[in-house]
Amino acid sequence: MTNMLRSRWWSWGFRSAVMLYFVVLIVCPILGIYGQSLSGGWSSFLDNLTEPLAWNAVLLTVKLALVATLINVAVGTMSGWVLTRYRFPGRKLLNSMVDLPFALPTAVVGLMILLLLGPRSAVGKWADSLGFTILFHQPAIVVAMVFVTFPFVIRAVQPLLEEIDASEEEAAYTMGATKAKTFFRVILPNMMPGILSGAMLAFSRALAEFGAVVLVAGNIPGRTQVASVYIFGQIESDHPAAAAAVSVLLLTFSFVILWLVNYVQTRRTAR
Amino acid sequence: MTIRRLWIGLTFVLFGLLLGIPVVRIAIGAFDGGWSGFIDGVGRPEALHALMMTGMIVVIVTVINTIFGVMLALYLVRANWLGTQLKRLLNSIVDLPFAVSPIIGGLMIVLLLGPDAALGALLNKAGIDIVYALPGMVLATLFVTFPLIIREVMPVLQEIGASQEEAAHMLGAYPWTTFWRVTWPSIQWSVVYGVVLTVARTLGEFGAVLVVSGNILFKTQTATTLVYQDVENFNVTAANSVALVLAACSVGLLLFMEWVKSRKEN
Numbered sequence: 454m455t456n457m458l459r460s461r462w463w464s465w466g467f468r469s470a471v472m473l474y475f476v477v478l479i480v481c482p483i484l485g486i487y488g489q490s491l492s493g494g495w496s497s498f499l500d501n502l503t504e505p506l507a508w509n510a511v512l513l514t515v516k517l518a519l520v521a522t523l524i525n526v527a528v529g530t531m532s533g534w535v536l537t538r539y540r541f542p543g544r545k546l547l548n549s550m551v552d553l554p555f556a557l558p559t560a561v562v563g564l565m566i567l568l569l570l571g572p573r574s575a576v577g578k579w580a581d582s583l584g585f586t587i588l589f590h591q592p593a594i595v596v597a598m599v600f601v602t603f604p605f606v607i608r609a610v611q612p613l614l615e616e617i618d619a620s621e622e623e624a625a626y627t628m629g630a631t632k633a634k635t636f637f638r639v640i641l642p643n644m645m646p647g648i649l650s651g652a653m654l655a656f657s658r659a660l661a662e663f664g665a666v667v668l669v670a671g672n673i674p675g676r677t678q679v680a681s682v683y684i685f686g687q688i689e690s691d692h693p694a695a696a697a698a699v700s701v702l703l704l705t706f707s708f709v710i711l712w713l714v715n716y717v718q719t720r721r722t723a724r
Numbered sequence: 725m726t727i728r729r730l731w732i733g734l735t736f737v738l739f740g741l742l743l744g745i746p747v748v749r750i751a752i753g754a755f756d757g758g759w760s761g762f763i764d765g766v767g768r769p770e771a772l773h774a775l776m777m778t779g780m781i782v783v784i785v786t787v788i789n790t791i792f793g794v795m796l797a798l799y800l801v802r803a804n805w806l807g808t809q810l811k812r813l814l815n816s817i818v819d820l821p822f823a824v825s826p827i828i829g830g831l832m833i834v835l836l837l838g839p840d841a842a843l844g845a846l847l848n849k850a851g852i853d854i855v856y857a858l859p860g861m862v863l864a865t866l867f868v869t870f871p872l873i874i875r876e877v878m879p880v881l882q883e884i885g886a887s888q889e890e891a892a893h894m895l896g897a898y899p900w901t902t903f904w905r906v907t908w909p910s911i912q913w914s915v916v917y918g919v920v921l922t923v924a925r926t927l928g929e930f931g932a933v934l935v936v937s938g939n940i941l942f943k944t945q946t947a948t949t950l951v952y953q954d955v956e957n958f959n960v961t962a963a964n965s966v967a968l969v970l971a972a973c974s975v976g977l978l979l980f981m982e983w984v985k986s987r988k989e990n
Contacts, residue, residue, distance in 0.1 A: 464899065468805070471795045478867060479817060482832035483824070489835045528738060535735040539728060547735065549982050550743050556974040556981075557747075558928025560948040561967040564955060565746035568753050568964075600742065632727075661825030664930035664948070668955055681827045681931070688831055688935055697835065700828040707823035715816065 486704070490697035501698035509675045510683035511702060517591060517679065518659035521598035525655050528599075529606025530648055536607070537614040554603045559664025566597055566669045589671030594679060597665035602655035609651030610644050617643050650714045657710040660703060750971055753964035765965025773942050774950040775969070780858070781933075781946065782926045785865045789922050793873030794915060798907070800874070801881040802889075821870045829867050830935025833860055856938040861946070864932035869925045873918030880914045881907075913988040920984060924977045927970060 491498055501507065536548050554562065570587045571577050580587050587593050617640065625635040663681040671677040678686070680703055687696035754762050765771065799806065800815055821829065837844040837854040847854055854860040892902040930948040937944035939953060947970055954963035 467795065468799065468803075471792060471799060474792055475796060475814070475817075478863075479820060479870060482829070482836060482867065483820060485836045486828065486832045528742075531731070532735050532738065535731050539732055541732050543736070547739050549978065550739055552978055552981070553743050553747070553975075556924045556928075556978045558930060558948050558951075558967075558970050558974065560930045560951045561750065561928070561970050561974075562746075564951060564960075564963055564967050565750055567955065568749050568960070569746060600746070603742065657823060661823075661828075663825060663827045664928075664952075668952065681825050684825075684827050684831065685931075685935065688827075688834065693831070693835060693840070696831055700825075700831055703825060704823070704828060707825075708820070711819060711823045712816075715819075 483704070486697055486700055489693065490701040493694055497694065498698050498701075501695045502702060504695065506674045506678070507683060507695065507699050510678050510680045511699065513591075513676075513678070514660055514680040514703075517594050518598060518656050521595050521602060521659045522652050522656040524595070524599050525602055525606050526648060526652050529603070529651060529655075530610060530644065533607040533610035533614060533644075533647075537611050551604050551607050554600055559601060559662070560668065562600055562665040563597060563668030566593060566600070566665065570596065570669070588669060589673075590677060593669040593671075594666055594677065597669050598659040598662055601662050601665050602658045605655040605658065606648060606651035609647040609654070611647075613644050613647040614640075646717055650717050653710050653714050653717075657707045660707065747971060747975070750964060750967050753960065754968035756961045756964065761961050762965045762968070765962040766969060768962065770941055770945065771947075771950060771962070771966055774945045774947045774966070777858075777861075777945065778927060778947040781862055781865055781929075782923055784862050785869060785926050786919060786922050788862075788866060789869055789873055790915065790919055793870075793918065794877060794911075797874045797877040797881060798903075801878055802886060818871050818874050821867055824867075826864075826868055826929065826931030827935055830864050830932035833864050833867070833932075833936050837863075855936055856940065856944060858944070860936040861933050861944060864936040865926050865929050868929055868932050869922045872921045872925060873915065876914045876918035876921070877911055880911050884910050913984055917981065917984045917988060920977055920981050924974055924981075927973055927977075 490501075502511075532547075532551075536544060536551075567588065568574060569576060570580075570593055572581065572586070572588065577586070577588060587596070621639055621643075622635060625639045630638070661681060662679075663685065666679055667682050667685070670679060670682060672682050672686075674683075674686075680699055684696045684699050684703075687693070687699070754765065757764070766775075796818075800811060800818070803811075806814070824832075834855055835841060837847065837860065839845060839848055839855065844854060852859070854863070888906050889902050892906045893899075897905070928948060929946075930952065933946055934949050934952065937946065937949065939945055939949045941953075945953070947966055951963045951967050951970070954960070954966070
């Protein structure tokens with residue numbers, strides 16, 4: 454009897470400890486930041502957001518993240534297709550290389566891009582001779598975002614391609630469809646949920662990226678300063694309210710995206 | 725057939741350009757000053773201290789995350805004492821750190837526990853520093869890496885179902901025995917995979933740690949924030965050396981992950 458009682462106490466203690474940890478670690482900080490941003494009332498929250506530098510940083514981030522996502526959709530769909538459909542020497546190596554951007558520290562990624570695109574590198578000189586610079590300008594930010602979000606679309610597309618019923622494709626061929634037509638009418642629609650959720654995850658990651666971007670962006674306020682770098686600058690110069698306001702905007706945006714991804718995925722599995 | 729060749733070739737070129745060359749460039753850059761340049765870069769006292777800080781954070785975060793991650797995954801899948809609705813809500817909260825920019829993750833901790841916050845001031849009076857010290861950096865990293873293990877373990881638990889555990893329970897096994905003898909063998913490789921992901925993410929964590937640590941030399945500087953500071957000070961060769969150490973760790977972890985993946989599938 455005492456043994457049973459003790460085990461019940463133990464399990465009750467475990468449960469509360471784990472749940473408490475969960476709530477304190479995850480829920481409290483998120484509520485805290487929403488609270489902090491609104492602590493000065495709505496008007497100061499809006500003032501912090503409509504501050505030209507803040508607003509420019511947000512717009513720039515959204516614009517560049519969109520460009521990076523589009524590049525990744527094109528590149529990722531193609532690579533995902535090649536890696537699942539074709540068998541060739543080196544395929545396994547390429548397939549494991551896909552995860553490299555997730556494994557590498559973002560500061561290291563920033564340093565890589567800095568070295569590769571800098572004014573003394575081959576690419577930098579070439580771009581210079583054409584009359585534009587990459588590093589510390591918007592193209593460098595896009596390159597950083599593309600690198601960091603590279604795996605998302607590929608990893609979202611691959612399982613779908615493996616699942617596609619070969620008979621659908623064969624039926625299309627038998628009925629005389631060309632390869633291109635089969636791809637666009639049969640295969641692409643099947644890949645669509647993967648492309649969409651991969652693209653949304655990549656977009657939300659690109660919005661949030663800091664480490665790779667801060668080293669290559671130049672961070673000129675209003676011109677090459679992205680939102681996360683703006684937030685960092687506000688923290689450093691001791692304006693937590695301004696930092697919190699922009700953070701809340703970005704967070705809400707990311708939460709909506711995350712929810713949409715979940716929605717797309719649950720709808721797919723429910724079907 | 726030729727089209728096929730074209731696509732494969734294009735993929736190779738793309739991967740080489742986008743993933744291969746950058747990694748090779750770091751390796752070359754680290755040896756700009758020869759072996760001695762690399763040794764100097766890594767052997768600097770600040771670099772050694774930074775690598776030690778990173779190592780400490782990795783160990784603490786991985787241990788805490790593994791214990792709580794596995795237990796929480798078990799509760800979220802198996803517990804009857806949580807209602808279905810509540811379980812669904814908690815399940816979606818688990819993912820939230822993925823959506824939070826690391827910078828914002830750091831900001832949250834500074835806002836809640838920093839010297840200006842009520843709780844932070846209270847702890848400060850008691851002599852406990854959280855922000856600009858190790859505990860804050862561990863907290864920030866815990867927040868950022870929170871979902872990784874849970875997300876690896878939960879699908880496996882759902883797949884294997886509860887029938888074996890129920891059988892063990894019926895036969896009179898204690899919960900502890902049931903866990904080690906029945907549940908653990910089927911989830912162990914997923915846990916290992918999640919742990920490797922956590923280690924990789926912790927090694928590379930930059931934004932959250934930068935905000936929380938204040939990047940104080942010889943005190944709270946980690947390997948990634950040292951790379952950042954070196955670059956800001958135009959000390960590129962030294963930055964490269966430390967970056968190469970980090971990149972080598974990540975590539976090693978990646979290879980290990982591939983191995984674990986193949987074990988997991990068997």
